[in-house]
Amino acid sequence: MRYTPVTCALALALACFSSGVNGQKPDAEIDPRSVELVQKGEALAATGDYQGANDTIESALVLDPRNRAAYVALAKVAQKQELNGKAIRFYREALKIEPNDVNALAGQGEALVAKGAVEKAKENLARIEKLCVARCAEQVALSATIARGPAPQVLTAKSTTPPPGATKAE
Structure with a gap:
Protein backbone atom coordinates (compact mmCIF):
# COMPACT_ATOMS: atom_id res chain seq x y z
CA MET A 1 0.00 0.00 0.00
CA ARG A 2 2.86 2.39 0.68
CA TYR A 3 4.30 1.89 -2.81
CA THR A 4 1.07 2.33 -4.78
CA PRO A 5 1.30 6.13 -5.27
CA VAL A 6 4.98 5.88 -6.22
CA THR A 7 4.39 3.09 -8.74
CA CYS A 8 1.41 4.94 -10.22
CA ALA A 9 3.54 8.06 -10.67
CA LEU A 10 6.37 6.09 -12.27
CA ALA A 11 3.98 4.27 -14.60
CA LEU A 12 2.45 7.58 -15.68
CA ALA A 13 5.87 9.12 -16.27
CA LEU A 14 7.00 6.10 -18.29
CA ALA A 15 3.84 6.16 -20.40
CA CYS A 16 4.26 9.86 -21.18
CA PHE A 17 7.94 9.50 -22.04
CA SER A 18 7.57 6.46 -24.26
CA SER A 19 4.64 7.87 -26.23
CA GLY A 20 6.60 11.03 -27.03
CA VAL A 21 9.59 9.09 -28.28
CA ASN A 22 7.48 6.74 -30.41
CA GLY A 23 5.89 9.67 -32.26
CA GLN A 24 9.17 11.05 -33.62
CA LYS A 25 10.72 10.04 -36.91
CA PRO A 26 14.34 8.94 -36.89
CA ASP A 27 16.83 11.53 -38.12
CA ALA A 28 17.93 9.37 -41.04
CA GLU A 29 14.41 9.18 -42.48
CA ILE A 30 13.81 12.06 -44.92
CA ASP A 31 10.38 12.70 -46.42
CA PRO A 32 10.39 11.11 -49.92
CA ARG A 33 8.45 14.06 -51.33
CA SER A 34 11.25 16.34 -50.19
CA VAL A 35 13.85 14.16 -51.89
CA GLU A 36 11.80 14.21 -55.10
CA LEU A 37 11.55 18.01 -55.02
CA VAL A 38 15.32 18.31 -54.59
CA GLN A 39 15.84 16.14 -57.68
CA LYS A 40 13.41 18.31 -59.67
CA GLY A 41 15.21 21.42 -58.45
CA GLU A 42 18.58 20.05 -59.48
CA ALA A 43 17.18 19.27 -62.94
CA LEU A 44 15.87 22.84 -63.23
CA ALA A 45 19.28 24.19 -62.20
CA ALA A 46 20.95 22.06 -64.87
CA THR A 47 18.76 23.74 -67.51
CA GLY A 48 19.66 27.20 -66.18
CA ASP A 49 16.33 27.98 -64.49
CA TYR A 50 17.89 29.08 -61.21
CA GLN A 51 14.81 30.83 -59.86
CA GLY A 52 12.64 27.78 -60.48
CA ALA A 53 15.30 25.53 -58.97
CA ASN A 54 15.56 27.76 -55.92
CA ASP A 55 11.79 27.76 -55.39
CA THR A 56 11.49 24.00 -55.83
CA ILE A 57 14.35 23.20 -53.46
CA GLU A 58 13.02 25.63 -50.85
CA SER A 59 9.70 23.79 -51.07
CA ALA A 60 11.60 20.59 -50.30
CA LEU A 61 12.98 22.23 -47.16
CA VAL A 62 9.49 23.25 -46.09
CA LEU A 63 8.44 19.60 -46.31
CA ASP A 64 11.47 18.38 -44.38
CA PRO A 65 13.91 20.88 -42.86
CA ARG A 66 16.34 18.02 -42.04
CA ASN A 67 17.04 17.39 -45.73
CA ARG A 68 20.77 18.08 -45.91
CA ALA A 69 20.83 17.47 -49.68
CA ALA A 70 18.40 20.35 -50.13
CA TYR A 71 20.77 22.77 -48.39
CA VAL A 72 23.66 21.55 -50.52
CA ALA A 73 21.56 21.90 -53.70
CA LEU A 74 20.54 25.46 -52.73
CA ALA A 75 24.18 26.28 -52.12
CA LYS A 76 25.17 24.98 -55.56
CA VAL A 77 22.42 27.07 -57.19
CA ALA A 78 23.68 30.13 -55.30
CA GLN A 79 27.23 29.44 -56.48
CA LYS A 80 26.07 29.23 -60.09
CA GLN A 81 24.49 32.66 -59.59
CA GLU A 82 27.79 33.87 -58.05
CA LEU A 83 26.09 34.46 -54.69
CA ASN A 84 28.94 32.95 -52.68
CA GLY A 85 27.93 34.44 -49.33
CA LYS A 86 24.51 32.83 -49.64
CA ALA A 87 26.14 29.56 -50.69
CA ILE A 88 28.39 29.61 -47.62
CA ARG A 89 25.34 30.07 -45.39
CA PHE A 90 23.52 27.11 -47.00
CA TYR A 91 26.59 24.90 -46.68
CA ARG A 92 26.80 25.90 -43.01
CA GLU A 93 23.20 24.75 -42.52
CA ALA A 94 24.02 21.41 -44.15
CA LEU A 95 27.06 21.04 -41.89
CA LYS A 96 24.91 21.68 -38.83
CA ILE A 97 22.94 18.56 -39.74
CA GLU A 98 26.03 16.46 -40.58
Missing part, protein backbone atom coordinates in the same frame (compact mmCIF):
# COMPACT_ATOMS: atom_id res chain seq x y z
CA PRO A 99 29.38 18.07 -39.63
CA ASN A 100 31.38 15.41 -41.52
CA ASP A 101 29.71 15.88 -44.92
CA VAL A 102 32.72 15.99 -47.23
CA ASN A 103 30.65 17.28 -50.16
CA ALA A 104 29.37 20.25 -48.12
CA LEU A 105 32.84 20.96 -46.73
CA ALA A 106 34.34 21.05 -50.23
CA GLY A 107 31.54 23.21 -51.63
CA GLN A 108 31.82 25.64 -48.74
CA GLY A 109 35.59 25.75 -49.25
CA GLU A 110 35.15 26.64 -52.93
CA ALA A 111 32.67 29.40 -52.04
CA LEU A 112 35.06 30.70 -49.38
CA VAL A 113 37.89 30.89 -51.93
CA ALA A 114 35.60 32.80 -54.31
CA LYS A 115 34.89 35.28 -51.48
CA GLY A 116 38.64 35.59 -50.78
CA ALA A 117 38.66 33.67 -47.48
CA VAL A 118 41.44 31.29 -48.49
CA GLU A 119 42.55 30.55 -44.90
CA LYS A 120 39.05 29.37 -43.92
CA ALA A 121 38.99 27.22 -47.07
CA LYS A 122 42.30 25.65 -45.98
CA GLU A 123 40.65 24.76 -42.66
CA ASN A 124 37.91 22.96 -44.60
CA LEU A 125 40.57 21.17 -46.66
CA ALA A 126 42.29 20.01 -43.45
CA ARG A 127 38.97 18.61 -42.17
CA ILE A 128 38.41 16.81 -45.49
CA GLU A 129 41.92 15.33 -45.32
CA LYS A 130 41.11 13.92 -41.87
CA LEU A 131 37.82 12.44 -43.08
CA CYS A 132 39.10 10.87 -46.32
CA VAL A 133 41.31 7.88 -45.68
CA ALA A 134 42.59 7.95 -49.25
CA ARG A 135 42.55 11.01 -51.49
CA CYS A 136 38.97 11.69 -52.50
CA ALA A 137 37.61 13.76 -55.37
CA GLU A 138 36.40 16.55 -53.07
CA GLN A 139 39.86 16.90 -51.56
CA VAL A 140 41.51 17.14 -54.99
CA ALA A 141 38.95 19.68 -56.26
CA LEU A 142 39.22 21.93 -53.21
CA SER A 143 43.02 21.86 -53.18
CA ALA A 144 43.02 22.85 -56.88
CA THR A 145 40.59 25.69 -56.16
CA ILE A 146 42.76 26.93 -53.30
CA ALA A 147 45.84 26.76 -55.52
CA ARG A 148 44.10 28.90 -58.17
CA GLY A 149 43.02 31.40 -55.55
CA PRO A 150 40.12 33.83 -55.73
CA ALA A 151 39.08 35.16 -59.12
CA PRO A 152 40.08 38.78 -59.70
CA GLN A 153 37.27 41.29 -59.30
CA VAL A 154 36.30 42.86 -62.62
CA LEU A 155 34.72 46.27 -62.51
CA THR A 156 32.46 47.16 -65.39
CA ALA A 157 30.82 50.45 -66.24
CA LYS A 158 27.10 49.88 -66.45
CA SER A 159 26.00 53.49 -66.55
CA THR A 160 25.11 54.90 -69.96
CA THR A 161 24.51 58.43 -68.73
CA PRO A 162 27.45 60.84 -68.97
CA PRO A 163 28.89 62.28 -65.77
CA PRO A 164 27.67 65.73 -64.75
CA GLY A 165 29.26 68.53 -66.77
CA ALA A 166 30.26 66.26 -69.66
CA THR A 167 29.10 67.10 -73.14
CA LYS A 168 27.78 64.61 -75.63
CA ALA A 169 29.95 63.91 -78.63
CA GLU A 170 27.97 64.10 -81.84
Whole structure:
Protein backbone atom coordinates (compact mmCIF):
# COMPACT_ATOMS: atom_id res chain seq x y z
CA MET A 1 0.00 0.00 0.00
CA ARG A 2 2.86 2.39 0.68
CA TYR A 3 4.30 1.89 -2.81
CA THR A 4 1.07 2.33 -4.78
CA PRO A 5 1.30 6.13 -5.27
CA VAL A 6 4.98 5.88 -6.22
CA THR A 7 4.39 3.09 -8.74
CA CYS A 8 1.41 4.94 -10.22
CA ALA A 9 3.54 8.06 -10.67
CA LEU A 10 6.37 6.09 -12.27
CA ALA A 11 3.98 4.27 -14.60
CA LEU A 12 2.45 7.58 -15.68
CA ALA A 13 5.87 9.12 -16.27
CA LEU A 14 7.00 6.10 -18.29
CA ALA A 15 3.84 6.16 -20.40
CA CYS A 16 4.26 9.86 -21.18
CA PHE A 17 7.94 9.50 -22.04
CA SER A 18 7.57 6.46 -24.26
CA SER A 19 4.64 7.87 -26.23
CA GLY A 20 6.60 11.03 -27.03
CA VAL A 21 9.59 9.09 -28.28
CA ASN A 22 7.48 6.74 -30.41
CA GLY A 23 5.89 9.67 -32.26
CA GLN A 24 9.17 11.05 -33.62
CA LYS A 25 10.72 10.04 -36.91
CA PRO A 26 14.34 8.94 -36.89
CA ASP A 27 16.83 11.53 -38.12
CA ALA A 28 17.93 9.37 -41.04
CA GLU A 29 14.41 9.18 -42.48
CA ILE A 30 13.81 12.06 -44.92
CA ASP A 31 10.38 12.70 -46.42
CA PRO A 32 10.39 11.11 -49.92
CA ARG A 33 8.45 14.06 -51.33
CA SER A 34 11.25 16.34 -50.19
CA VAL A 35 13.85 14.16 -51.89
CA GLU A 36 11.80 14.21 -55.10
CA LEU A 37 11.55 18.01 -55.02
CA VAL A 38 15.32 18.31 -54.59
CA GLN A 39 15.84 16.14 -57.68
CA LYS A 40 13.41 18.31 -59.67
CA GLY A 41 15.21 21.42 -58.45
CA GLU A 42 18.58 20.05 -59.48
CA ALA A 43 17.18 19.27 -62.94
CA LEU A 44 15.87 22.84 -63.23
CA ALA A 45 19.28 24.19 -62.20
CA ALA A 46 20.95 22.06 -64.87
CA THR A 47 18.76 23.74 -67.51
CA GLY A 48 19.66 27.20 -66.18
CA ASP A 49 16.33 27.98 -64.49
CA TYR A 50 17.89 29.08 -61.21
CA GLN A 51 14.81 30.83 -59.86
CA GLY A 52 12.64 27.78 -60.48
CA ALA A 53 15.30 25.53 -58.97
CA ASN A 54 15.56 27.76 -55.92
CA ASP A 55 11.79 27.76 -55.39
CA THR A 56 11.49 24.00 -55.83
CA ILE A 57 14.35 23.20 -53.46
CA GLU A 58 13.02 25.63 -50.85
CA SER A 59 9.70 23.79 -51.07
CA ALA A 60 11.60 20.59 -50.30
CA LEU A 61 12.98 22.23 -47.16
CA VAL A 62 9.49 23.25 -46.09
CA LEU A 63 8.44 19.60 -46.31
CA ASP A 64 11.47 18.38 -44.38
CA PRO A 65 13.91 20.88 -42.86
CA ARG A 66 16.34 18.02 -42.04
CA ASN A 67 17.04 17.39 -45.73
CA ARG A 68 20.77 18.08 -45.91
CA ALA A 69 20.83 17.47 -49.68
CA ALA A 70 18.40 20.35 -50.13
CA TYR A 71 20.77 22.77 -48.39
CA VAL A 72 23.66 21.55 -50.52
CA ALA A 73 21.56 21.90 -53.70
CA LEU A 74 20.54 25.46 -52.73
CA ALA A 75 24.18 26.28 -52.12
CA LYS A 76 25.17 24.98 -55.56
CA VAL A 77 22.42 27.07 -57.19
CA ALA A 78 23.68 30.13 -55.30
CA GLN A 79 27.23 29.44 -56.48
CA LYS A 80 26.07 29.23 -60.09
CA GLN A 81 24.49 32.66 -59.59
CA GLU A 82 27.79 33.87 -58.05
CA LEU A 83 26.09 34.46 -54.69
CA ASN A 84 28.94 32.95 -52.68
CA GLY A 85 27.93 34.44 -49.33
CA LYS A 86 24.51 32.83 -49.64
CA ALA A 87 26.14 29.56 -50.69
CA ILE A 88 28.39 29.61 -47.62
CA ARG A 89 25.34 30.07 -45.39
CA PHE A 90 23.52 27.11 -47.00
CA TYR A 91 26.59 24.90 -46.68
CA ARG A 92 26.80 25.90 -43.01
CA GLU A 93 23.20 24.75 -42.52
CA ALA A 94 24.02 21.41 -44.15
CA LEU A 95 27.06 21.04 -41.89
CA LYS A 96 24.91 21.68 -38.83
CA ILE A 97 22.94 18.56 -39.74
CA GLU A 98 26.03 16.46 -40.58
CA PRO A 99 29.38 18.07 -39.63
CA ASN A 100 31.38 15.41 -41.52
CA ASP A 101 29.71 15.88 -44.92
CA VAL A 102 32.72 15.99 -47.23
CA ASN A 103 30.65 17.28 -50.16
CA ALA A 104 29.37 20.25 -48.12
CA LEU A 105 32.84 20.96 -46.73
CA ALA A 106 34.34 21.05 -50.23
CA GLY A 107 31.54 23.21 -51.63
CA GLN A 108 31.82 25.64 -48.74
CA GLY A 109 35.59 25.75 -49.25
CA GLU A 110 35.15 26.64 -52.93
CA ALA A 111 32.67 29.40 -52.04
CA LEU A 112 35.06 30.70 -49.38
CA VAL A 113 37.89 30.89 -51.93
CA ALA A 114 35.60 32.80 -54.31
CA LYS A 115 34.89 35.28 -51.48
CA GLY A 116 38.64 35.59 -50.78
CA ALA A 117 38.66 33.67 -47.48
CA VAL A 118 41.44 31.29 -48.49
CA GLU A 119 42.55 30.55 -44.90
CA LYS A 120 39.05 29.37 -43.92
CA ALA A 121 38.99 27.22 -47.07
CA LYS A 122 42.30 25.65 -45.98
CA GLU A 123 40.65 24.76 -42.66
CA ASN A 124 37.91 22.96 -44.60
CA LEU A 125 40.57 21.17 -46.66
CA ALA A 126 42.29 20.01 -43.45
CA ARG A 127 38.97 18.61 -42.17
CA ILE A 128 38.41 16.81 -45.49
CA GLU A 129 41.92 15.33 -45.32
CA LYS A 130 41.11 13.92 -41.87
CA LEU A 131 37.82 12.44 -43.08
CA CYS A 132 39.10 10.87 -46.32
CA VAL A 133 41.31 7.88 -45.68
CA ALA A 134 42.59 7.95 -49.25
CA ARG A 135 42.55 11.01 -51.49
CA CYS A 136 38.97 11.69 -52.50
CA ALA A 137 37.61 13.76 -55.37
CA GLU A 138 36.40 16.55 -53.07
CA GLN A 139 39.86 16.90 -51.56
CA VAL A 140 41.51 17.14 -54.99
CA ALA A 141 38.95 19.68 -56.26
CA LEU A 142 39.22 21.93 -53.21
CA SER A 143 43.02 21.86 -53.18
CA ALA A 144 43.02 22.85 -56.88
CA THR A 145 40.59 25.69 -56.16
CA ILE A 146 42.76 26.93 -53.30
CA ALA A 147 45.84 26.76 -55.52
CA ARG A 148 44.10 28.90 -58.17
CA GLY A 149 43.02 31.40 -55.55
CA PRO A 150 40.12 33.83 -55.73
CA ALA A 151 39.08 35.16 -59.12
CA PRO A 152 40.08 38.78 -59.70
CA GLN A 153 37.27 41.29 -59.30
CA VAL A 154 36.30 42.86 -62.62
CA LEU A 155 34.72 46.27 -62.51
CA THR A 156 32.46 47.16 -65.39
CA ALA A 157 30.82 50.45 -66.24
CA LYS A 158 27.10 49.88 -66.45
CA SER A 159 26.00 53.49 -66.55
CA THR A 160 25.11 54.90 -69.96
CA THR A 161 24.51 58.43 -68.73
CA PRO A 162 27.45 60.84 -68.97
CA PRO A 163 28.89 62.28 -65.77
CA PRO A 164 27.67 65.73 -64.75
CA GLY A 165 29.26 68.53 -66.77
CA ALA A 166 30.26 66.26 -69.66
CA THR A 167 29.10 67.10 -73.14
CA LYS A 168 27.78 64.61 -75.63
CA ALA A 169 29.95 63.91 -78.63
CA GLU A 170 27.97 64.10 -81.84
